[in-house]
Amino acid sequence: MPENRPQPDGELTLRTQAMPGDANAAGDIFGGWVMAQMDLASGIRAAERARGRVVTAAVKEMAFAKPMKVGDTLCVYTRVASVGRTSMVLKVEAWAQRYLSDIMEMVTHADFVMVALDAEGRPTPVPPES
Numbered sequence: 001m002p003e004n005r006p007q008p009d010g011e012l013t014l015r016t017q018a019m020p021g022d023a024n025a026a027g028d029i030f031g032g033w034v035m036a037q038m039d040l041a042s043g044i045r046a047a048e049r050a051r052g053r054v055v056t057a058a059v060k061e062m063a064f065a066k067p068m069k070v071g072d073t074l075c076v077y078t079r080v081a082s083v084g085r086t087s088m089v090l091k092v093e094a095w096a097q098r099y100l101s102d103i104m105e106m107v108t109h110a111d112f113v114m115v116a117l118d119a120e121g122r123p124t125p126v127p128p129e130s
């Protein structure tokens with residue numbers, strides 16, 4: 001990526017390719033598919049931080065700035081922005097690497113509130129960082 005372009009914030013947590021089954025008749029990828037991948041990435045990163053089971057408690061406002069197209073590679077970046085008692089706020093960015101190119105564009109981003117759960121599914125404190 002050229003230096004003057006905006007750069008993703010956070011750690012690359014998930015990459016996957018958008019396929020025809022994820023698109024509408026015009027070839028645009030469903031927003032729900034992008035959101036599901038972001039939720040997956042958020043869950044991976046939060047579970048690593050909590051060193052245990054987590055659940056998505058809330059997703060803050062999300063707007064889609066650019067379309068994803070069939071063949072684009074979705075790259076999801078995550079950053080643990082804050083840790084409460086049992087909850088964590090993750091900054092999650094979804095970028096499209098355009099098909100057969102190195103062009104990267106951010107399609108959407110959101111704050112995900114993830115809650116650490118114990119074995120019984122009750123909120124449990126997030127342990128200190130190891």
Ligand SMILES: CC(=O)SCCNC(=O)CCNC(=O)[C@H](O)C(C)(C)COP(=O)(O)OP(=O)(O)OC[C@H]1O[C@@H](n2cnc3c(N)ncnc32)[C@H](O)[C@@H]1OP(=O)(O)O
Pocket residue numbers: 055056057058083084085086087088113115122123
């Ligand atoms: C319907 C679905 O299938 S959605 C898909 C997956 N998600 C789920 O299934 C989650 C369903 N929800 C739940 O299980 C519960 O609401 C839980 C576990 C998220 C929270 O349980 P609660 O009994 O409300 O627990 P509690 O009030 O102690 O909140 C736990 C933490 O989450 C935070 N929290 C809960 N809801 C929200 C919210 N809407 N926004 C921001 N933070 C929240 C609380 O502030 C608290 O944080 P802290 O401990 O760091 O101070």
